[in-house]
Amino acid sequence: MMSRLKARVTDPQLLRALIGILVFVSLWYLFTAVLNLPRFKLIPNPIAVLKDWFSFTPASGRSIFTKVYYLDIAYSVGRTLAAFALATILGVSLGLLMGWSRTFYDFTFPIVELLRPMPPLSWIPLAILILPGVEIAVVYVTFIAAFFATVLNTLLGVFSIDKNYFLAARCLGSRPKDVFMNVIVPGSLPFIFTGLQIGMGISWMSLVAGEIIAGKQGLGYAIYEGYFLYQFEHVISYMFTLGILGYISSAAIRAAGRKLMAWEARRRGA
């Protein structure tokens, strides 16, 4: 146990990661606290941010010891999860169908390619006009870009499957349903998971933008509010909170992918 712990601490990879972080924080400290560069005058140094983040009585009213901090997180995580779940279910289904049926592909691909490049934020006016309530509009904006990333990657996943697998499945007596379940779905999984990773990243980005423009609660909204109220400590601590949440969600998708695709990992010799 002890030796394993020791091995982890002296692991060069971990050490390098720590050095990287240390250099970043030092530069930040240097620019803000020591050199006091002109454009950095209003930017709090790392120590001030940490103090505010972990304070019992934060000036901004938002720290890890306040209820509102967790409420902000809950709002943002809830919206992202809802949007991401929707994007996964609808995006994977649409992508698989498009890859499976040439006719369906012909009908849908042009319109998907037309809607896909539209920036998520450009949807805000329509989303607010059409959807009942600002809350759903924010979720929609968070959903839309992740959805298209998932569709496209799923479709590419189906196209990436070796033609021989289809022939083999057919000559072993498969009906179309068997081909779908045993070849198309597992064969496109690696690409689907790439799509989900990208989708999750885009979700967080569009969420914050959506919250800034149309939200009433959540991390993005609080960051914007902090900007107006000159509470830059909490702007930065919330940025890091978003970073940590994004990191955790990506890691969760990777873990799920590894679990579902044991065969992929073995192939890579992991």
Added chain:
Amino acid sequence: MSNRNGEGVLSKGDFGEVRLEGVTKVYEKADQSQRVLDECTFSVERGKLTVLMGPSGCGKTVLINLVAGYERPTSGRILIDESPVDGPGSDRLVVFQETALFPWMTVYSNVIFGCQVQGVSRGETKERAGHILKKVGLYEFRDKYPSQLSGGMQRRAELARAMINDPKIMILDEPFRGLDAMTRQLMQEFYVGLFEEIGRTNLFVTHEIDEAIFLADRVVILTFQPGKVKAEIEIDLPRPREFHMLASPRFMEIREQVIDLLYEEASKAFAAGSKAAYDLMGAIVARKGACEKCE
């Protein structure tokens, strides 16, 4: 020949016979038509192993696709036990050049795939799979993924997956291509033993002259563009076969005959600039040289 019928898992004697009658395949590509197969007529006899040979571009793979039912002939007929081929069917099984094992399934799941999609009962599936996996020597490896197996093991897993459906006809399109020389030789020996044990009508495509003669009851040689039947050679080497036969005088004799027939077609292909034909030529020339030296 040993006549064990594999404890009832693999049928004995209910094999199919394939008959090609004037099979022609023409591909129309933008005002240009290419005649790939021209009036091919031959039989793949019941319970025999027929090897199809010919230079690259003679339409071997097209012919296989026609027999498998993936494509239809432009004219002529393909009959299996007197009834015409109408699409793919589980009476015929194709083993492909590149391994087509599903990488996302374990060896076991791959092998039972045919049973599963055809709704064979659980108990029977398990029994058949166990028997066949033992036969190909992969029982211990049944929970591995294909990527964890060597090339030779992958080919054996693929044979197992094909055999579990108890097909009347096995179609193999250069199944040992890409294996290293040693593994290839071992696979040939393994396959000839398997064939001699379980029988089955086999249509086997290969480039390798020694492989063809070692395995075959009959070798059918196709001409280069368009593919026509150039010659059919009965291989009268006794069974069971083992590797020492490669040095027997009869084997050498047959090989000379096959090489001469192939040489003409390969040089036509060579003149047409086919890269694969160039390789085949190289191999033939090397063999001829080696033979003259050893005589």
